[in-house]
Amino acid sequence: MVKKFGDFTAVKELDLTIHDGEFLVLLGPSGCGKTTTLRCISGLEIPTSGSIILDGVDVTDRRASQRDIAFVFQLYALYPHLTAYKNIAFPLKAQHVPKEEMDKEVDRVVKMLRIEHILDRKPKHLSGGDMQRVALGRALVRHPKVFLLDEPIGTLDAAFREEMRTELKALHVDINATSVYVTHDQEEAMSMGDRIAVMNAGVLQQIGEPHEVYANPVNLFVARFIGSPGMNLLACKPETGENGQLGLRMRGNNELLELPGTLQQLLKEKVERDHSLVLGVRPEDTTVHTAEQEHSLAAEVYVTEKMGSYHIVDLSYGEEIVRARTSAYVDMEIGQNVRMSFDMGRVRFFDSESGQSIMN
Amino acid sequence: MAQVRENKGARKAIVAVVLIIFTIIYMIPLFYIVNTSFRPWADIREYPPKLIYQPSVAAFIRIFTARAVYPPGQAPTEQELKDMSTIERIVYKETNERIVRTGDLPRRYLNSLIICVLSTMITILLGTTAAYGFSRFPVKGKDDWMFFILSTRMLPPVIVGIPVFLMFRNVGLNDSHLGLILLYVAFNVSFAVWVLKGFIDEIPREYEDAALVDGYSRFQAFRKIVLPQSVTGIAATAVFVFIFAWNEYAFAFMLTRNTAQTVPAWLPYQMGVLGFDWGAAAAGTTLFLIPPMVLTILLRNHLVRGISFGAVRK
Ligand SMILES: Nc1ncnc2c1ncn2[C@@H]1O[C@H](COP(=O)(O)OP(=O)(O)O)[C@@H](O)[C@H]1O
Numbered sequence: 001m002v003k004k005f006g007d008f009t010a011v012k013e014l015d016l017t018i019h020d021g022e023f024l025v026l027l028g029p030s031g032c033g034k035t036t037t038l039r040c041i042s043g044l045e046i047p048t049s050g051s052i053i054l055d056g057v058d059v060t061d062r063r064a065s066q067r068d069i070a071f072v073f074q075l076y077a078l079y080p081h082l083t084a085y086k087n088i089a090f091p092l093k094a095q096h097v098p099k100e101e102m103d104k105e106v107d108r109v110v111k112m113l114r115i116e117h118i119l120d121r122k123p124k125h126l127s128g129g130d131m132q133r134v135a136l137g138r139a140l141v142r143h144p145k146v147f148l149l150d151e152p153i154g155t156l157d158a159a160f161r162e163e164m165r166t167e168l169k170a171l172h173v174d175i176n177a178t179s180v181y182v183t184h185d186q187e188e189a190m191s192m193g194d195r196i197a198v199m200n201a202g203v204l205q206q207i208g209e210p211h212e213v214y215a216n217p218v219n220l221f222v223a224r225f226i227g228s229p230g231m232n233l234l235a236c237k238p239e240t241g242e243n244g245q246l247g248l249r250m251r252g253n254n255e256l257l258e259l260p261g262t263l264q265q266l267l268k269e270k271v272e273r274d275h276s277l278v279l280g281v282r283p284e285d286t287t288v289h290t291a292e293q294e295h296s297l298a299a300e301v302y303v304t305e306k307m308g309s310y311h312i313v314d315l316s317y318g319e320e321i322v323r324a325r326t327s328a329y330v331d332m333e334i335g336q337n338v339r340m341s342f343d344m345g346r347v348r349f350f351d352s353e354s355g356q357s358i359m360n
Numbered sequence: 361m362a363q364v365r366e367n368k369g370a371r372k373a374i375v376a377v378v379l380i381i382f383t384i385i386y387m388i389p390l391f392y393i394v395n396t397s398f399r400p401w402a403d404i405r406e407y408p409p410k411l412i413y414q415p416s417v418a419a420f421i422r423i424f425t426a427r428a429v430y431p432p433g434q435a436p437t438e439q440e441l442k443d444m445s446t447i448e449r450i451v452y453k454e455t456n457e458r459i460v461r462t463g464d465l466p467r468r469y470l471n472s473l474i475i476c477v478l479s480t481m482i483t484i485l486l487g488t489t490a491a492y493g494f495s496r497f498p499v500k501g502k503d504d505w506m507f508f509i510l511s512t513r514m515l516p517p518v519i520v521g522i523p524v525f526l527m528f529r530n531v532g533l534n535d536s537h538l539g540l541i542l543l544y545v546a547f548n549v550s551f552a553v554w555v556l557k558g559f560i561d562e563i564p565r566e567y568e569d570a571a572l573v574d575g576y577s578r579f580q581a582f583r584k585i586v587l588p589q590s591v592t593g594i595a596a597t598a599v600f601v602f603i604f605a606w607n608e609y610a611f612a613f614m615l616t617r618n619t620a621q622t623v624p625a626w627l628p629y630q631m632g633v634l635g636f637d638w639g640a641a642a643a644g645t646t647l648f649l650i651p652p653m654v655l656t657i658l659l660r661n662h663l664v665r666g667i668s669f670g671a672v673r674k
Pocket residue numbers: 005008010028029030031032033034035036037
């Protein structure tokens with residue numbers, strides 16, 4: 001589907017299949033069209049072109065109220081004039097469910113979410129977490145075909161977010177409903193998603209299981225966006241060394257990095273000679289050495305960020321910065337000259353012009 | 361620090377004093393009218409006015425009735441006096457009159473109530489739905505429409521009065537309830553749309569979106585979500601619209617004579633007709649004050665919130 005607002009295309013040719021019972025996370029920076037996508041799925045927006053198929057039925061022309069989809073909004077959108085109980089029961093009222101059955105259903109989700117004690121309160125007397133639970137309750141109460149969650153825990157404070165994350169995931173495991181979960185927080189996406197769909201500027205970049213997206217990003221955007229910190233990206237060019245082996249001329253310090261045979265083979269097959277590349281390597285696959293080391297590059301310690309259980313060492317490499325994750329017991333001084341090496345089994349190459357991965 | 365606090369306290373005191381003075385100034389005519397309506401006939405034209413007097417409801421009875429003076433020598437007998445109702449006795453004692461029939465006021469009062477209540481209800485109904493439409497849907501030429509709607513308010517009633525009179529005569533709406541109701545609705549809807557649109561704009565759309573995905577139609581979402589949340593705005597608007605219609609003089613004067621005449625159009629006549637019965641005129645005015653006052657008091661919580669809300673918005 002495509003969604004335009006006037007001349008502005010918010011979602012470009014999105015082709016997405018969501019499996020039954022799956023927890024799909026839609027991940028991307030703010031303004032990339034995540035909410036718009038959810039609104040199209042729910043029927044609150046009509047796609048400019050394309051269609052939306054739910055359980056094999058084309059629902060593109062159906063109104064939101066006829067799609068049987070639940071939506072948890074970014075700011076919860078709890079009805080301010082209704083109590084928590086009435087908020088949760090509101091969707092059932094639309095279906096004219098008899099009173100006893102309604103009480104039973106509400107009771108079921110209230111137990112599940114452990115919010116028995118706040119049912120008489122109006123939203124303005126609820127804490128963020130409780131509002132969140134009531135909003136979830138309103139979605140859960142009617143067994144919808146799909147759950148759409150738009151950054152549901154984005155406004156909670158950090159500690160609580162972690163807790164809710166676990167709770168939400170557990171809830172999904174319990175009820176096993178098809179869910180689309182929107183977030184701009186890649187960590188949240190990694191920890192929750194069965195699959196992650198990464199979007200940028202209205203375009204779907206990559207869809208796959210978290211480890212797949214993490215280990216093998218299809219382009220530079222995904223490589224930078226996923227991971228904290230993101231992938232190190234170093235400009236380089238393949239070059240045949242004096243020993244006749246194919247290596248990489250690194251732009252940073254203009255050294256030649258030797259390559260294992262498999263990578264030499266790959267580059268020979270996929271890359272024209274003299275074509276600029278970007279080497280991507282995760283911080284945890286980057287090792288810092290204080291002594292001389294084979295297949296390593298010279299770098300200088302720039303800053304060390306102490307994260308508690310590990311350190312992130314920022315190394316300056318020419319104009320570029322390379323981040324390495326080291327153990328918390330390694331101490332390095334600013335300005336210290338070191339060597340860095342990469343786990344060559346895990347490095348990725350991208351075309352520097354198109355930004356696309358050349359690994360697939 | 362102390363200096364600043366002292367200044368603040370002083371400023372507050374000054375503001376309070378100024379407000380009290382203004383309130384008193386504003387209340388003087390009101391007090392004067394209410395006071396006059398309770399004065400006995402003989403006291404009213406006395407100068408300087410007596411400060412202390414025996415309050416009397418005779419003026420209220422007079423404004424409700426038509427009476428005839430007992431001709432000289434035909435005073436009621438002792439027995440007749442005994443048989444009189446309290447009301448009749450009060451009138452006789454004060455002005456030597458006999459009640460002939462119910463007066464014109466009840467009819468006028470009822471006219472005012474019917475016309476104002478109905479026109480306010482219709483105005484609010486149309487205003488709320490129109491404001492909702494303008495607030496939520498991409499109406500073509502929205503700003504032009506909004507300006508056009510407002511522009512209907514820019515002509516003073518006196519100027520449109522004559523054309524409206526001619527039109528009403530052609531379609532037989534002169535001196536009819538329906539005519540004035542239509543006119544007041546037409547005149548007030550613009551105001552209502554503008555004010556209510558402001559209120560509805562403030563209600564986040566997500567509430568309705570939530571209701572839509574929860575299985576409600578657009579109209580149900582409007583009724584169950586938007587309406588309850590705009591009661592404040594609706595109440596405030598209703599008070600203003602009602603008071604405008606209740607006070608409206610120019611149209612009522614030009615377009616009604618009898619059947620549909622409202623209190624403001626009728627009351628001024630009475631001063632002459634009653635032989636400068638200031639007491640009766642004051643009593644009529646006092647009664648005339650009651651409905652807007654009751655309405656305002658009933659809705660005061662909404663009103664204060666509604667007005668200050670309007671002020672906070674640009
Ligand atoms: N109703 C609308 N009219 C015009 N532009 C819109 C509308 N809704 C969203 N947009 C634009 O579409 C883009 C995507 O918005 P959105 O889907 O809300 O992003 P996200 O949820 O990923 O932050 C934004 O640039 C936003 O300004």
